[in-house]
Amino acid sequence: MERVRNNNLGLIPLAGICSYEQACxxxxxxxxxxxxxxxxxxxxxxxxxxxxxxxxxxxxxxxxxxxxxxxxxxxxxxxxxxxxxxxxxxxxxxxxxxxxxxxxxxxxxxxxxxxxxxxxxxxxxxxxxxxxxxxxxxxxxxxxxxxxxxxxxxxxxxxxxxxxxxxxxxxxxxxxxxxxxxxxxxxxxxxxxxxxxxAGGFSGDLEKSANWTPTTPRAEDGKPYDMEVEPRRDARFADKYNSAGKIDEYYLEETRPSDERTYALIYKRLKEMTVPEWMGPIIYKTKGKPWDYYVDMSRQLWDEARHSMLGEVGLYQDGVEFYKYPIDFRTSLTLNTKFEPLEAHIILWYFEQRQMPKKTGKRLEWEIAKTSDNELAITFQDYDWADEVLHTQIGRKWLVPEVGGLEELKQKAEELLPRIVEERAKLDERSDQKQWWPDFLTEMRAGRDRTR
Structure with a gap:
């Protein structure tokens, strides 16, 4: 029903949001x-x-x-x-x-x-x-x-x-x-x-069905949910404790060919899945923070998962399955099982902070990628660098007030580092540490030659 015919000069009224009738x-x-x-x-x-x-x-x-x-x-x-x-x-x-x-x-x-x-x-x-x-x-x-x-x-x-x-x-x-x-x-x-x-659905408007009888609730014991903190990988991933590939050394060594250094950076991105795996428990177990904390931390977790997918794509580009070679999860396993959430967050910030210096950090990674002909890797490193700058800011924002100051934060991180080194070393014993990097490098180069 049209209640009145307004002269709207041929223009859509009400900013195009709705009709007059809908607005009534x-x-x-x-x-x-x-x-x-x-x-x-x-x-x-x-x-x-x-x-x-x-x-x-x-x-x-x-x-x-x-x-x-x-x-x-x-x-x-x-x-x-x-x-x-x-x-x-x-x-x-x-x-x-x-x-x-x-x-x-x-x-x-x-x-x-x-x-x-x-x-x-x-x-x-x-x-x-x-x-x-x-x-x-x-x-x-x-x-x-x-x-x-x-x-x-x-x-x-x-x-x-x-x-x-x-x-x-x-x-x-x-x-x-x-x-x-x-x-x-x-x-x-x-x-x-x-x-x-x-519950009537999330809006409280649904009627309860007489046809459904709930089985015994799993939460009926009244105990708080206790999350499983140990990371897992599916059957495609083998030798998950293998740390024989010294990725950081490979891309930092100037004597290595530029394509090998860039492939090491791509693999470093792939290995970043360990960060979301250790951030999940930090976020879940840290209670009572302003919601901005959970938004910031969730954003960082997503960025790290996205970085891992960049590595996945980097391998795909040159015809290698991303799960074929070891992607160890010693760091997430160690931090999830041997450290408190605050300690794990401090270590995360410290690792991110160490990526900021120009001579050894994210800028250098980007410059290494630029020496190769891998345009996709250059773009990946460009955005990875930007993300990590944000991540160090997130860490400072929430951790400095927690521990009392920036110097105190650095000191606490350095106190924790020997523990993580020791605990990760124990996990090395679960693998025969077979060297796989030469095979990976050969396969990536062959794939790149095929797609050129």
Missing amino acids: NVGYGIDRSVSLLKRYVYVETQLTNIFAAHLAHVPEWEVKCAFGLHMWLDAEHSAMLRKRITEMREPPHDLDKTPDTAIELFFQELIRSQTTLELMVGIYGVAKKELIRSLNKYLVETNPLVDHPTCRVLKIILVEEEEMQLWGEQAIQALKITEEDRIAAQQWQEHLQCCLQA
């Missing part, structure tokens, strides 16, 4: 909006925590990579929603308070997923699917003009959530290898769906 929809009041947004904050926050808790322990490389990205995106989404709530006449407190004990139970069950397939089903087949439904419902029911700032935030979030969910659904199908996998996934999905239904 009463929509949500502030209290209802804030109540829903707080529930969405809780969801995004819990998903961030779940990614942090499981990234190291899932063995599949591709899942680790996706978890790194999705963790950062969900941390960003939580931050966007938190900011919007503080604009809506609501004091910015209680943003980390559980909005519904039934939703809390759902996430307590989800985080206790026991296999990668269960985890994927819970995150992408249930949680993100329901979040997308809830956000779409909000956008349909609210007044798009009066509540435009909220709608803008939710639309941005929706785009990324739908991309994540699509990746997850495809991954779930790939992981359903046997009939037993399919049955287990279905049973776990139904259990989680029942828990979620009991």
Whole structure:
């Protein structure tokens, strides 16, 4: 029904946000909006925590990579929603308070997923699917003009959530290898769906189904979830304790050919997966920080996972499988099992800080790549350098206040270094330390010759 025909001079009215009729929809009041947004904050926050808790322990490389990205995106989404709530006449407190004990139970069950397939089903087949439904419902029911700032935030979030969910659904199908996998996934999905239904969904609007009876909750013992900190790699990766390839020495030695030094840098990028594996436990176990801490740390974790994927692509470019040669995880295993989260973060910062000097750090790595004809490696090093500058800033931002000053931070790191050297050396005994670098170098060069 057209109530009046305005003369809009042929221009689209209301800034193109919506029609006059849509703007006449009463929509949500502030209290209802804030109540829903707080529930969405809780969801995004819990998903961030779940990614942090499981990234190291899932063995599949591709899942680790996706978890790194999705963790950062969900941390960003939580931050966007938190900011919007503080604009809506609501004091910015209680943003980390559980909005519904039934939703809390759902996430307590989800985080206790026991296999990668269960985890994927819970995150992408249930949680993100329901979040997308809830956000779409909000956008349909609210007044798009009066509540435009909220709608803008939710639309941005929706785009990324739908991309994540699509990746997850495809991954779930790939992981359903046997009939037993399919049955287990279905049973776990139904259990989680029942828990979620009991909460009325993330918006609290769903009716509880009489057809579903939940199995015994895994969280019924009341004990806090205890994450598995030991990193794992899938069966494609062999000799995970092999440190025979002295990558740092190879690219620093000026007597080596420029292509070999550049290949060493590419492999160094590949090996960076150990950093997300040790950052996950730091983030999950560090409680009570401002949300900006988790956003910053999630961004750094994602950057490090992305750097590892740059190495993966660097090997792909010259026809070598990224999992064919050893990618040791001694550092993440050591830091996750032998160090407290704060200690592990201090060591992380120290390692990053050591990459800043011009003569030995990231600038040198970029200059080494430039001496080769590997244009892709040059670009990779350019962005890696920029990212690492950000990472040292993140470390200083959160660690200096924690330990009392920059000098105190350096001193604490240097006190910790002998321990990590000693503990990593013990892990060398788990490998025969077969030298593999010459074979890798020969295969990379042959591949480059074929693709020229």
